[in-house]
Amino acid sequence: MGIQITPSILNADLSALASEVGRIRSADWVHVDVMDNHFVPNLTLGLPVVESLARSTDLPMDVHLMIEDPDRWAPAYAEAGCGSVTFHVEAAAAPVRLAREIRAQGARASMALKPATPVDPYEDLLAELDMLLIMTVEPGFGGQKFLDLCLPKIRRARELMDKHGVEAWLQVDGGVSLETIERCAEAGADTFVAGSAVYSADDPDAMVADLRARAEA
Ligand code: DX5
Ligand code: ZN
Numbered sequence: 001m002g003i004q005i006t007p008s009i010l011n012a013d014l015s016a017l018a019s020e021v022g023r024i025r026s027a028d029w030v031h032v033d034v035m036d037n038h039f040v041p042n043l044t045l046g047l048p049v050v051e052s053l054a055r056s057t058d059l060p061m062d063v064h065l066m067i068e069d070p071d072r073w074a075p076a077y078a079e080a081g082c083g084s085v086t087f088h089v090e091a092a093a094a095p096v097r098l099a100r101e102i103r104a105q106g107a108r109a110s111m112a113l114k115p116a117t118p119v120d121p122y123e124d125l126l127a128e129l130d131m132l133l134i135m136t137v138e139p140g141f142g143g144q145k146f147l148d149l150c151l152p153k154i155r156r157a158r159e160l161m162d163k164h165g166v167e168a169w170l171q172v173d174g175g176v177s178l179e180t181i182e183r184c185a186e187a188g189a190d191t192f193v194a195g196s197a198v199y200s201a202d203d204p205d206a207m208v209a210d211l212r213a214r215a216e217a
Contacts (some may be wrong), residue, residue, distance in 0.1 A: 001169065001190065003215045004028040005208050006062050008173070008195035010044065010142040017049070018056040024198065026208045029062040029083065031173070031193045033142075036067040039091050040140035047076055054081040064112065064173065064193075066139045067091065071098050078105035086110035086133050086171075090117055099128040110171070114139060115150050119157045126166045131191065132157055136184070137174030142195040146175025151187050158188025178214055185215040 008031040012020035021030050032050060037043040054061055060083035065074055070087035071094055077085045078101075085102045089111050092098050099109035110131035113119060115138060126132065134154050137144040150172075157170055172184045173193035181192055194211055201207035 003212055004191045005212050006031045006193045007198040008033055008193050011195045011199040017053055021057045024204050024208060026205050027059060030059045031062045031064060034063060034065045034067060038068045040066045042140045050077060051080045074098055075101045075105055078102045078107035082107055084108040084110055084131060086112050088112045090114055096125060096128055115147050119153055123160050126161055126164060129168045131169040131171055133171040133173055135174050136172050144175055146180040151183060154184060154187035154189050178210060181211055181214045
């Protein structure tokens with residue numbers, strides 16, 4: 001598995017979701033941000049919209065749940081056909097059980113860490129995951145500035161994965177752009193969410209290709 005670029009539709013025209021997703025042919029996945037106005041101070045969309053979108057796109061869906069009580073809701077997103085389901089460890093009551101439930105539904109299980117959440121306490125849990133998401137902004141909004149203070153954690157996560165032979169993907173999300181993607185790749189990330197960088201570009205498809213080239217450099 002090489003570099004993967006995953007556009008986030010948060011900054012797309014949400015009234016035309018299916019066609020916005022269809023504009024980007026070179027993406028590997030589509031990243032869908034689910035926010036509940038409790039875990040983060042913003043509200044986006046939920047299961048019914050994700051189910052419809054899953055039916056209208058061939059791209060696999062990478063759903064990022066920024067919600068309270070993911071233990072209750074995350075398995076339903078896997079059942080709805082999302083290829084990857086990410087929950088936040090800060091909100092999960094039983095992350096190991098939850099990761100296993102997501103896998104049992106046939107999806108990739110992924111766990112996210114907010115900028116202030118360290119990775120070391122979760123060292124023994126990495127083997128339960130198909131992806132670890134390191135947030136590089138405080139979750140809740142697109143278009144925020146990349147937090148350089150998260151880079152050592154990306155490096156540390158890569159070290160811990162290598163130490164345990166864990167083949168999970170290492171994703172970064174927040175402020176990823178042509179200016180910041182190289183730093184993330186150099187630190188060990190291999191999967192990149194890009195929202196405003198892609199959807200504010202004149203040619204989103206070309207931006208995906210440019211981001212990929214920068215990360216591979
Ligand atoms: C933020 C979301 C991100 C967001 C990224 O909480 O999780 O996926 O869409 O947007 P940019 O790339 O603009 O920071
Ligand atoms: Zn996200």
